[in-house]
Amino acid sequence: MRSRPAARSTRLVLAAAVMTALAATTACGPEDPTENGAAAPTAASSPTEGGKGEASSGDSATGGGGTAASGSESGGGTGDKGESGTGDKSGYGQSCGTNDLDLTVTWEAQPISHYLIAAKAKSGITCYLDVNTPSVSFGSGADGVASPVGQGGEDPIKLSGSSVAYAGINVKTTEGDGGKQFEHVIIATTEEDPDPAQVELPDAPTVDKPIVTNWSTQRDETIPRVT
Numbered sequence: 001m002r003s004r005p006a007a008r009s010t011r012l013v014l015a016a017a018v019m020t021a022l023a024a025t026t027a028c029g030p031e032d033p034t035e036n037g038a039a040a041p042t043a044a045s046s047p048t049e050g051g052k053g054e055a056s057s058g059d060s061a062t063g064g065g066g067t068a069a070s071g072s073e074s075g076g077g078t079g080d081k082g083e084s085g086t087g088d089k090s091g092y093g094q095s096c097g098t099n100d101l102d103l104t105v106t107w108e109a110q111p112i113s114h115y116l117i118a119a120k121a122k123s124g125i126t127c128y129l130d131v132n133t134p135s136v137s138f139g140s141g142a143d144g145v146a147s148p149v150g151q152g153g154e155d156p157i158k159l160s161g162s163s164v165a166y167a168g169i170n171v172k173t174t175e176g177d178g179g180k181q182f183e184h185v186i187i188a189t190t191e192e193d194p195d196p197a198q199v200e201l202p203d204a205p206t207v208d209k210p211i212v213t214n215w216s217t218q219r220d221e222t223i224p225r226v227t
Contacts, residue, residue, distance in 0.1 A: 092158070093128055095128055096159055098193050100127050100159075101120065101197075102121075105169075105185060105187075106202065115168070115171065115202075117167040119164065120165075121159035125159075126160035127158075129157040129189060132148075132155050132214040132215060135189070137185070137186045138171070147211050157216075163217070166218070168224040170210060171210045178208050180208070182207050185201055187199055212224065
């Protein structure tokens with residue numbers, strides 16, 4: 001008779017153990033789905049963040065596009081400067097700047113004494129003299145600026161290789177002993193040329209109201225005559 005209580009007690013212990021195990025299983029069951037559920041939103045949030053990253057990259061690409069546009073504008077500006085630099089005014093090609101040329105000045109005694117300018121393009125350069133008359137002056141005063149007389153001339157003149165353009169200067173067109181002596185003449189292809197050339201004269205002539213002819217490929221057309 002005593003064994004029954006013992007058996008009942010044993011059953012109660014086993015039942016309690018089973019209930020504890022079931023409770024533990026039930027407790028763990030919700031936690032796992034919760035964790036899995038948490039993991040799933042995290043995984044879902046990653047693509048969302050990835051999507052933001054792509055949008056950010058897109059923004060960056062847009063910014064890059066802005067930069068490219070800016071670069072394109074910059075390139076366009078450079079092209080404009082390049083065209084401005086070449087001085088392509090007439091559609092023929094690059095205009096001759098003074099620094100594109102080798103300039104020499106010689107004394108010509110016949111048929112009328114004058115100075116002859118010879119201009120050649122520097123090695124590797126092809127350019128056009130698209131302004132008829134060179135800018136010629138002696139010193140910095142207005143009295144030393146040579147006036148154009150409009151003789152001869154072609155427009156434009158292509159200079160390349162051995163081709164030469166000429167212009168003539170009469171340094172003194174007045175009578176008497178007036179004037180000043182100069183050892184150099186300042187020559188430029190245009191009045192606005194920022195880099196004129198200073199060329200030494202064969203002597204130090206007396207200059208008073210000088211004149212200059214147009215450029216020409218024929219040196220006989222560049223004998224400056226007082227009109």
